[in-house]
Amino acid sequence: MNTGTTSTRRCWAEIDLAAFERNLKRIQAALPARMRYLAVVKADAYGHGMPPIVRRLMQSGVDCFAVANVAEAADIRHMGAGWPILVLSPLLPEEDHLLLEYDLTATVSTYEECLRLNALGQSHATSIKVHLKIDTGMGRLGIWHRDAPTLLAQIHALPALQLEGVYTHFSSADSDPEFTQTQRERFLAALKADAPIPENLLIHADNSAGIDTLSDDSPFNAVRIGLLQFGVPPYPDSALGRVVVEPVFSFHTRIGLIKALPRGTDISYARTHKLTRDSRIALLTAGYGDGITRELSNRGQVLIHGQRCPILGRVTMDQTIVDVTDCPQAQIGDAVVLIGKDGSQEITTTEFSEKAHTIPWETLCSVTKRVTRVYVGSREL
Template sequence: MKSKPHRCWAEIDLAAFERNLHRIQSALPDKVRYVAVVKADAYGHGMPQMVRRLMQSGVDCFAVANVHEAADIRHLGAGWPILVLSPVLPGEESYLLDYELAATVSTPEEVQRLNQIASAAGQSIRVHLKVDTGMGRLGVWHEQASEIIRALQASEALQLCGIYTHFSSADTDPEFTHLQRSRFLEVLRLLPDMEISENPDFLIHADNSAAIESFRGDTPFNAVRVGLLQLGVSPYPDSALGRAKVEPVFSFHTRVGIVKELPAGTDISYGRTHTLTQAKRIAVLTAGYGDGIPLELSNKGEVLLQGKRCPILGRVTMDQTIVDISALDKVTPGDEVILIGRSGEEEISANEFSRRAGTIPWECLCSITKRVTRIYTNGREI
């Protein structure tokens, strides 16, 4: 049977991904562990495909949002440590035992519950303690950390194998990040020396690629969490790790559905949010917010067609988007359109795409829907 042409698709360059991994690994200080964050289907890139390459490239640990994502990784390979970053809900504890996962704990209740489950099963559960140093999300508040540390020490079936925090403003507020780092270091002083010195696999991580400055000087940090950077998106280009010269892995494509002429005075799309002041030639694209083009790009986004930028006219709709092609010589139905990626000398990066939408690349990439076919190119580099 003849294959159907793609109306909207994403291309993931596996060779570029592997080059990024090698560059990041080379940029890390000696003995610093690489924790690959692959939650939310590897930020929309496809977890199985990305995880297999990460395994081949020798990362040290995986981090995911929940036990279901962790189980998917464990089905791909045994042996790699997997950290669950979000709380483990009551009823999910068996996943930790069945798939040999490490849980994040933030409260004495979690410590007590996990310890009871593990003791009843005659097994142990590995845990990382999360410390809230000022983000106000997960983690024990740094000033109350001693209570949960005592609870962990008293537990018989929990193995503390890591401790971490999360910097809320590493890219925008270095002064507050310094305060968070100082608070975290104070909590580390509460741990018995044996937790760190006698366990070479004990991970101390406070950083993503925005805040790798922790590794300067004589500090105990020995791991870094890497997410979008390994996928070629560098939200923090001025950070130490952000200067690793990564290249784009992901591109986002659609096609021209129809081409038509519209007279001056025509109101474009729902809500009549754009009125033509002169006659225009427009193309209707075969993708909309149902595919992952943000509604916020209405009347202000651009796409690439034949190496030229074409503005979006009117409101982005669920399945279609209108663009102005008046400046192009000839456009025909089926022509390829670039939403994220390069066409000729022009490029729309994931950073630009998200910035124009008034959001962040994490959200934009995760919001590209399952209706968009993922195509993996270039295979494994030798």
């Protein structure tokens, strides 16, 4: 964990663990007692750094972790035994043995995968835990919903497989409620064809972007929480999107150089910006090699001394140019906010993403490894 001064850092991200812990409390308080909390921590906990985030999730008492691959799952297992860990992506055959080595739960989509894992379990005289993924319209992972009842029956007949969950994934929870409802109905129809549903089976379709399963008569008993726990409400109109959360992630760099340039000067590669006045420009010590995407060229803004300053010209790999003509107090060494608050001004992860023509998920995952994560805040559980 990095806790030192930022005075010698060129670019860093601050992770507010106290805010993260408050978010966890609020989300858990909003969930009915029967609803399990599946904490999604793939891609290095969405760029926040897996070890500190996972430790706090463990301390908060979440029910299960979800990751993209067995390497991420192994990292969590090294932090604690006994926690259920669901691998969301398909396993390569050479990775199958790691399910036993690290006590993991696999996602299956095909009968061939089930046969392969059943043979592994039989060869070790043990059971392999699996969740069945049902494709209800995403067209990605999962057995097609019309074929799901057959595969469910086949799983039940394989002695070395232990079915622990069934789930699906909505393709357009943010933009197409009608199709989302169609997907939900397809999923429920596939489940009902396998009646009766085992009482201890985890059934999850929703994440924090599109949750709509909190009613008491719903068969759903788990929800995958990803972006929301980090203080970025994916879609405020969703049930959990109305939970008040705080930003956990902020992104910072510094001014490395200030210079005066005359009106008419072209700025950066390809001369995509020409100064319309005599200007004072600042060179920031970060670029797309750190996570300031080139899409922010001539579009993005940063905060310096609580003022918004525009990005000029193309963002380059290691530097970004901004206009500080209207911020005369700016000087070499000053901290610059790329995402976060400075005085009364704030650039949210959502705003940063919209200006970059992307989504918050990609923004957080795109802040590179050379950006030091600095963890602030004490335990408040």
